[in-house]
Amino acid sequence: MVGGGEGAFIGAVHRMAAALDGDWRLTAGAFSTDAGRNRRTGEQLGLDPARVYDSLDALLAAERALPAEARIDVLAIVTPNHLHAPMAIAALEAGFHVFCEKPMAMSVAEAEAIAAAAKASGRTFALAFTYSGYALVEEARVRIARGDLGAIRLVQVEYLQGWLSAPIDEAGNKQAEWRTDPARAGIGGCLGDIATHAFQLAEHVSGLRAEAVAADLTIHVPGRRLDDDVSALLRFGGGARGTLKASQVAAGEENGLKLRIHGERGGLEWAQMEPNTLTLRWLDRPAEILRAGGPGLSDGASGLLRTPAGHPEGYVEAFANLYRGFAAALRGESGGWFPGVGDGLRTMKFVEAVVANAASDRKWTRIDPGESV
Amino acid sequence: MVGGGEGAFIGAVHRMAAALDGDWRLTAGAFSTDAGRNRRTGEQLGLDPARVYDSLDALLAAERALPAEARIDVLAIVTPNHLHAPMAIAALEAGFHVFCEKPMAMSVAEAEAIAAAAKASGRTFALAFTYSGYALVEEARVRIARGDLGAIRLVQVEYLQGWLSAPIDEAGNKQAEWRTDPARAGIGGCLGDIATHAFQLAEHVSGLRAEAVAADLTIHVPGRRLDDDVSALLRFGGGARGTLKASQVAAGEENGLKLRIHGERGGLEWAQMEPNTLTLRWLDRPAEILRAGGPGLSDGASGLLRTPAGHPEGYVEAFANLYRGFAAALRGESGGWFPGVGDGLRTMKFVEAVVANAASDRKWTRIDPGESV
Amino acid sequence: MVGGGEGAFIGAVHRMAAALDGDWRLTAGAFSTDAGRNRRTGEQLGLDPARVYDSLDALLAAERALPAEARIDVLAIVTPNHLHAPMAIAALEAGFHVFCEKPMAMSVAEAEAIAAAAKASGRTFALAFTYSGYALVEEARVRIARGDLGAIRLVQVEYLQGWLSAPIDEAGNKQAEWRTDPARAGIGGCLGDIATHAFQLAEHVSGLRAEAVAADLTIHVPGRRLDDDVSALLRFGGGARGTLKASQVAAGEENGLKLRIHGERGGLEWAQMEPNTLTLRWLDRPAEILRAGGPGLSDGASGLLRTPAGHPEGYVEAFANLYRGFAAALRGESGGWFPGVGDGLRTMKFVEAVVANAASDRKWTRIDPGESV
Amino acid sequence: MVGGGEGAFIGAVHRMAAALDGDWRLTAGAFSTDAGRNRRTGEQLGLDPARVYDSLDALLAAERALPAEARIDVLAIVTPNHLHAPMAIAALEAGFHVFCEKPMAMSVAEAEAIAAAAKASGRTFALAFTYSGYALVEEARVRIARGDLGAIRLVQVEYLQGWLSAPIDEAGNKQAEWRTDPARAGIGGCLGDIATHAFQLAEHVSGLRAEAVAADLTIHVPGRRLDDDVSALLRFGGGARGTLKASQVAAGEENGLKLRIHGERGGLEWAQMEPNTLTLRWLDRPAEILRAGGPGLSDGASGLLRTPAGHPEGYVEAFANLYRGFAAALRGESGGWFPGVGDGLRTMKFVEAVVANAASDRKWTRIDPGESV
Incomplete structure (x- = not known):
């Protein structure tokens, strides 16, 4: 290490x-x-x-x-x-x-x-795109991939934190200090730190690629050198429309990563702070609550769990799933998923596209200029 | 009538x-x-x-x-x-x-x-901007107006419905039919029908004016003539940033109007489908749950309630508050608030700005061209 | 009146x-x-x-x-x-x-x-057993009556209020005063005022009759003359077991009436403070959320609603359903249900049985001594 | 091991x-x-x-x-x-x-x-009374011990599971088999397996001792040899009244351990399936939501956490807190709490008292016959 x-x-x-x-x-x-x-x-x-x-x-x-x-x-x-x-x-x-x-x-x-x-x-x-290690995130991915929701129309992802609401980066908080320093953090503040998680999660679960972005990048705390707040509209391949909201100045919020995806027949919702629940809502039948360890889970999601239903697994367990998947892959076992080079490249392209768009008067910026949109 | x-x-x-x-x-x-x-x-x-x-x-x-x-x-x-x-x-x-x-x-x-x-x-x-008739909406407005949250930084409003997910407008549903007919509905579909509610609520509660909008207006259901989905970024006077999402093709959603506003010191959240609760989250102390009829409400909000705590009031009661406020105003009583000409004009300007922006390559459109931004 | x-x-x-x-x-x-x-x-x-x-x-x-x-x-x-x-x-x-x-x-x-x-x-x-007028209560009743849950095993009902936590009855609160005066309220305080609601709801929805009760009746506030807190075990016909908890000294609680019933195949939960939701949990499939106005409701429940899904109906609407049902019955229309003499008699027998049991060293008291258990 | x-x-x-x-x-x-x-x-x-x-x-x-x-x-x-x-x-x-x-x-x-x-x-x-290892359980204990709620009046604890709803013990499920076999499980089924957790939690958090119990012990699944369902009334020292409900035939429930305690000035609620939240409700001010990692926690509770607010910790982490506390105690460090002989003895006395009471016509059985009640 x-x-x-x-x-x-x-x-x-x-x-x-x-x-x-x-x-x-x-x-x-x-x-x-x-x-x-x-x-x-x-x-x-x-x-x-x-x-x-x-x-x-x-x-x-x-x-x-x-x-x-x-x-x-x-x-x-x-x-x-x-x-x-x-x-x-x-x-x-x-x-x-x-x-x-x-x-x-x-x-x-x-x-x-x-x-x-x-x-x-x-x-x-x-x-370490940790959040894609949660079992119910995998369930969401599987459900969409197998077509349960029909063609996807809406992708809404948000990641709200409040811990940078005050200028603690100037008051000696080390975690805050390097994250708001362009030399150590890069061209994005909130953008690089947490909007990347949101973006990776949205693409990973939806199975779609965001093609273009229109964004508003803001520094709310005076004197800060990197954005602490991101708002973006996304256009996905296949016609789905997205919104991405990330903020580190949403005072009072903790670690509010939430994903909602709607298709022709229904929608799903997952929130990181209650990670063992996945809500499925349907156009023509009652909403269903899928639960870690409960009935109705795919094998893939079940395989990421260590305890029976009602024994909550959390952030460390999700993280451990990446390490476990990585170990399995290195041992040559099938099914050992982990985020890697592909996820990383996509998020870096997203970061650069947002920064470019935020500085521009034009509405849309392509996320991967090398791709034909 | x-x-x-x-x-x-x-x-x-x-x-x-x-x-x-x-x-x-x-x-x-x-x-x-x-x-x-x-x-x-x-x-x-x-x-x-x-x-x-x-x-x-x-x-x-x-x-x-x-x-x-x-x-x-x-x-x-x-x-x-x-x-x-x-x-x-x-x-x-x-x-x-x-x-x-x-x-x-x-x-x-x-x-x-x-x-x-x-x-x-x-x-x-x-x-009839009904939703501003809820008691806890009034409480949210009062709290912001008196500065509890500090200067406002973020305004997030969303209004998700799913009932137009299928082409029911072509299948004889009368409610759907006129709402998707430009001759009867106007230049906005989802935009005019529900995004206007969201916009009015956001301005009414925040006490801020949205100055510019960047929007994506979509028709997801083939053959439909008016948008059924709206995504927008908003810039408010004073530097607050907003997002507005409205959709009538969020399959499985009911009438999901939700408002979140964050300031320097904390944030608040109100959701129409559980209208008797207002959540206040703070940077430096535990979150508080304000409840209809419970302790801590302002006189204005309390005056809009008919029953003690825990006896839920709903949509009809919120609507009735507008009629009651209107009656009081006509009788010349003080305190009889109701939405009127001002709210209506603002929302019509919003509708026209969104339609113009959605057709443009420029990122931002002013909501009130007559105002200096 | x-x-x-x-x-x-x-x-x-x-x-x-x-x-x-x-x-x-x-x-x-x-x-x-x-x-x-x-x-x-x-x-x-x-x-x-x-x-x-x-x-x-x-x-x-x-x-x-x-x-x-x-x-x-x-x-x-x-x-x-x-x-x-x-x-x-x-x-x-x-x-x-x-x-x-x-x-x-x-x-x-x-x-x-x-x-x-x-x-x-x-x-x-x-x-006026108001709470049985809610649409989702009717849905719960219908679901059990048609056997969705299988034979009923558990009935848990609770009704928690906190407004009598302090001796406000001695401080001039009129609502509190007569409710704690045996001459005006009767032999039960909390027992007569709200435990009766809980009992009626439990029997009405489960379709079962409670045969025997073991109870603990308490006065928590010194000087009060009638119970302000009730705990009871119930034995129902057919072998179901029940618990009933009612309190008016559960400080901080509002009007927390909640019913949970479990059968062989699943369980349901309804809470008065979020009355437009009925949760169904199943042994072998994901939980379902039934919503007022949403898919999957019986005709009986749908008929008690005035607005589409997501437009919350509350306490006054539930109350109005009793008046509407009463009106329909007086007009000779079918389907116009309202609580009447039967419900009233059962709850009075419950009150007398609890008071008798609470004064006794014997564990169980029959609720209807005239019935063969 | x-x-x-x-x-x-x-x-x-x-x-x-x-x-x-x-x-x-x-x-x-x-x-x-x-x-x-x-x-x-x-x-x-x-x-x-x-x-x-x-x-x-x-x-x-x-x-x-x-x-x-x-x-x-x-x-x-x-x-x-x-x-x-x-x-x-x-x-x-x-x-x-x-x-x-x-x-x-x-x-x-x-x-x-x-x-x-x-x-x-x-x-x-x-x-291994695991549930007392959760940080928010410790917070609840601290709050009561320091008098935040005033004198305690009500203790309600429940533990609902559904996994023994069908006779899976006769169908080869090993976990079920020994738990329903008196030779291996003891005189209590659900009583020994989970009601003991509920009882330990109630006494541990309230700081009170239950003195007497009135109970109903039931076998719902035909052929089973030990109780699968427990209902009990409790009388605590100092006058508090309690209810304890535990069941393994609450079909559809997962691992629903929930504790509510009310005192003169307010009440608290903690549920194991969302363990990072503790709700405090007050007679005279808005309810507060305490969160793992959030503001307002005592040092004791904070010391049991490994991650910042919003990064959920779960069952394994709570369990690890017992192992950590045990290690600290063996190293002679102060503050290393873990449940031990005292907790174990109390729960065994509870088990025997419930079994004795359930077989009796008398209402109350003392939990510790050696104690003066």
């Missing part, structure tokens, strides 16, 4: 997620550029001090030198955004698989470089 | 709403151009057959000829949209107050003509 | 409920023993002063003397409990139908006297 | 819960009396084959013989109920701490024997 020293949030989540099913063991790390913090983190995690490295370079060099069965298999990257691409490329080129925090990179160009490095090295790149 | 014969929906609602508090009595009508239907409706309602008229013209002429204390005070107009303006103007000019179904008219020009007629006649024009 | 002067709660509800559908008109009343209050109430309601009487006796005598087509048809009784029986009997004997507030009477003996008076006079007695 | 072989449910949960925070490592086990199953489980878990034992006796003997730093610290017991006491006593006497599935034992006498063994050996006994 690179990054994730004492006090960091997402590194600890990766460790819990990887530990949950017993598929993974943390054996080496370069957790912090602060030597003391790095060492202490290694100790707290019970690592062999010899495998707690000063830098990613040191880690890669030393691990490569170990016998194949002793060295790490996968590098988990949990650093701020600007380090994702160089680190991922270095690890892939050193022969290691990579499990990377999102967003994939700072730009489409960087993301494409990762994709090329993965291809050249024959190693696998996984990306 | 003009319109609202046997089988019509909204006419019956007006009658229930007006009856509820005992302020109004239905004494005359021209319910249908079908003579039999007109007569039968009058009978069912227990009217004096002499006051069941063949046409609005006949009604106005005859009622005007009655002594002042015997004639009607107010004409309720519950016809399809294209008749609103000519009938309202005729009634106002004949000296009667008007309570009109929304939308106000077919165009801004027509709406302005009504406004002029009201002014010239000294009569009052009320408009 | 007798009772329901200025400031009274339930009288106004009766008037709104009766007005809603245009079936009824209030023409006479004895609203208060306070002459000024009585007169003012009549004026506010627009009544002919000649038909605003000093007393029920005066009303009955005068109305009886009017020609049949001019006199009242039905007397609505909205006084405190101790007056229900003498007034109902007087009205029935005078040849008028009666629509009475619940509870029916102060005792089983009084209830039986009303039943006898109704029978002897050939007049009809209706009882 | 003893028990928890392939296919068992709760053993896997214990393993995930123990792994989550990195406090524990599984090093030895006797997973099944079936040798092949035992061996395969050990392999799947990556254990040293030498520490996968044929029996608990073998495990205890061999581990005891290891050097202190190599042997196990704690034995997790995840077998059917009838083995809890003998195994716990054997492990305690062999010098190991014990983390035991609930219920503690088959009888009060057995539970007391465990308590004595723990005392004699100086080892610690922890009991």
Whole structure:
């Protein structure tokens, strides 16, 4: 693992997620550029001090030198955004698989470089679009893919947080600080941090590709350098229409990721904060409530669950499903899904299209200029 | 009352709403151009057959000829949209107050003509933006007006219905038929029918004016002549950003009008299908649930309620609040609020701006070209 | 109407409920023993002063003397409990139908006297068990009656209010005062006031008869003379087991009447504060949400609704359904259901059984000693 | 670990819960009396084959013989109920701490024997009353303990499952089979399996002791040998009144554990299926929604959480909190709470009191006959 020293949030989540099913063991790390913090983190995690490295370079060099069965298999990257691409490329080129925090990179160009490095090295790149790991998200995907809703007409996705409502980035909050710093976060603030989750979820579940976007990108908190609020209209292939709303200044909201998709015959709704429920509403019959562990789930969704109905699974379990799927894929087992290069590239194109559109007087911007719309 | 014969929906609602508090009595009508239907409706309602008229013209002429204390005070107009303006103007000019179904008219020009007629006649024009009659909507308005949320940053409003998902307008459904016919509905389908409710509610509660709109107007059901789906971004005065989503092809949805507004310090949420609850979420303290009849309500909201906490009031009661407010205003009492000419004009400008924007490649269209943005 | 002067709660509800559908008109009343209050109430309601009487006796005598087509048809009784029986009997004997507030009477003996008076006079007695007037309650009843859930095993009903948590009855609250006075309320406080609603609803919807009860009757507020809290176990015919919880000291609760019934194949849940939803849960398939106006409703339930799906109907509409059903029955129309003598007698037997059981060391008390269990 | 072989449910949960925070490592086990199953489980878990034992006796003997730093610290017991006491006593006497599935034992006498063994050996006994590990349960406990609600008047707890609605115990379902077999489950079916959870939660959170119970114990599924449905009235010290409902034949219900407690000034509600929310309702101000990770939580509750607000934690995390608390206590850290001997003894007394009361004609049975009521 690179990054994730004492006090960091997402590194600890990766460790819990990887530990949950017993598929993974943390054996080496370069957790912090602060030597003391790095060492202490290694100790707290019970690592062999010899495998707690000063830098990613040191880690890669030393691990490569170990016998194949002793060295790490996968590098988990949990650093701020600007380090994702160089680190991922270095690890892939050193022969290691990579499990990377999102967003994939700072730009489409960087993301494409990762994709090329993965291809050249024959190693696998996984990306932590955590929310697609929930069982009921998979159920939603399956239901749409098999046509239960008919042709899709509407895709509404939103992701509302409120924690950046005040200028805490200027008051020393580390999580806030790097996320609002273009040098470390990239060209998008809220856009890169959470709108990408929303976009990936919408495309992943709907099975559709967004072709064009019209967006409004706003900085509500004075002095902030990156957007803290995103509103967008989307046009999907096949004629579906979408809205995407993401905000980190929706004061009082927690982590409100919600997806609603309607087709000719009905609609579905899933909300991350009550993740074990999927509501299906129908034009001509009563709404149905699908529940984790309950009757009516597809095999794919059921396979992502660990407990019987009514024993809630949460965020860590969804995250663990990605690690589990990644492990299964590396073992060559079928059915081991995880988000990867494709998801990452699409979201980087979305980020660049939104930024371009927001600066333009023209209504629509194509998300993938290389594609014919 | 003009319109609202046997089988019509909204006419019956007006009658229930007006009856509820005992302020109004239905004494005359021209319910249908079908003579039999007109007569039968009058009978069912227990009217004096002499006051069941063949046409609005006949009604106005005859009622005007009655002594002042015997004639009607107010004409309720519950016809399809294209008749609103000519009938309202005729009634106002004949000296009667008007309570009109929304939308106000077919165009801004027509709406302005009504406004002029009201002014010239000294009569009052009320408009059935029903949803602003709910007590908890008033509470939301009061809370924002007095600054509880701080400066407003986000306004999200949505109105999702599914009943036009299939081409029922071509299969003889009368409610659907006229709503999708440009000659009777106007230039907006879903836009005129329900997006106007959403827009009025957003401006009414937020106390803000939307200055510009970027919109996507879609016909999802093949063969339909008017939009059945609206997506829009809004820019409000003062820097708030908005999204407005309205659809009549969100299969499985009922009458899902929902408003969320966030300011610097917190946000509020109100949903029409559970109208007796208003949720307030705060940046720095636990969320609060305000309930009809419960502690913490303003006097204004409490005054709109008829029953103690936990005895749900619904759509008819909200509607009745408009009739009650209108009656109070006509009696010269203070505090008798009802939507009127101002609300109607704003929504007609919104409709025209959306239609113009949807046909344009430019991103933003001003809602009121006469205003400096 | 007798009772329901200025400031009274339930009288106004009766008037709104009766007005809603245009079936009824209030023409006479004895609203208060306070002459000024009585007169003012009549004026506010627009009544002919000649038909605003000093007393029920005066009303009955005068109305009886009017020609049949001019006199009242039905007397609505909205006084405190101790007056229900003498007034109902007087009205029935005078040849008028009666629509009475619940509870029916102060005792089983009084209830039986009303039943006898109704029978002897050939007049009809209706009882305001309001909650059985909701459309989704009717749907629940129909579903169970037609066997959707299989044989019933569990009946859980609860009715939680908090408004008597503090000793407001000693602080001049009139609603609280008479409800906690044995002379006016009877032998049950919370028991008579709201547990009776819960009991009637449970029997009405389940179609089962409770045979025996084990109860705990408590006075939580020091100095109060009647119970403010009821807990009971019920045994129903056919082997179903029940729990009934009613409280008026559940601080913070509003009017939380909730019914859950489970059978061999599934269960249903209905809650008065969200009355337009009925949840059906199944052993072997996803839960379904039935909604007022939505697909899947029986004709009986649909017939109790006035508005399309998503336009919430509430307490007044449920109440109006009883008045509408009563009107239909008096007109001899089929399908006009309303609660009457049977419901009233059962609940009075329940009240007496609970009071007896609560004073006893024996676990079970039969609800109808005259029945063979 | 003893028990928890392939296919068992709760053993896997214990393993995930123990792994989550990195406090524990599984090093030895006797997973099944079936040798092949035992061996395969050990392999799947990556254990040293030498520490996968044929029996608990073998495990205890061999581990005891290891050097202190190599042997196990704690034995997790995840077998059917009838083995809890003998195994716990054997492990305690062999010098190991014990983390035991609930219920503690088959009888009060057995539970007391465990308590004595723990005392004699100086080892610690922890009991998997999982639900008391949720952060919002701790918050509820803290709020009541510090008097927010005032004196407690009502305690309502329910635990509804539906999975035993059909006779699946006779159709080969292993989970169902032993739970309905008196030889393995004890004198209570639903009573021992889930009513004990409800009872422990009610006492733990309210801080009150139930003194007497009046109960109805039912077998709804013909042929079943133990109760599948429990209804009980409770009288608590200090005058609070309680109801407890537990059922495993509430068809369609999942794992519906819900606790409501009301005091003089307000009430709280917590439901296991949405465990990250605690609702507080007040007599004189709006209801508040406390959320995991949100503002207003006590330090104790916050300390049980791993992720920020809006990232749901679930059943495994609650379970892990017990393992974490147990680890902290064994390390001698303050604040490391876990349920233990006291909780276990109380629930066994409750079980015996309910069984005795259900067979009696007397209304109330004391839960702890040794206590003065």
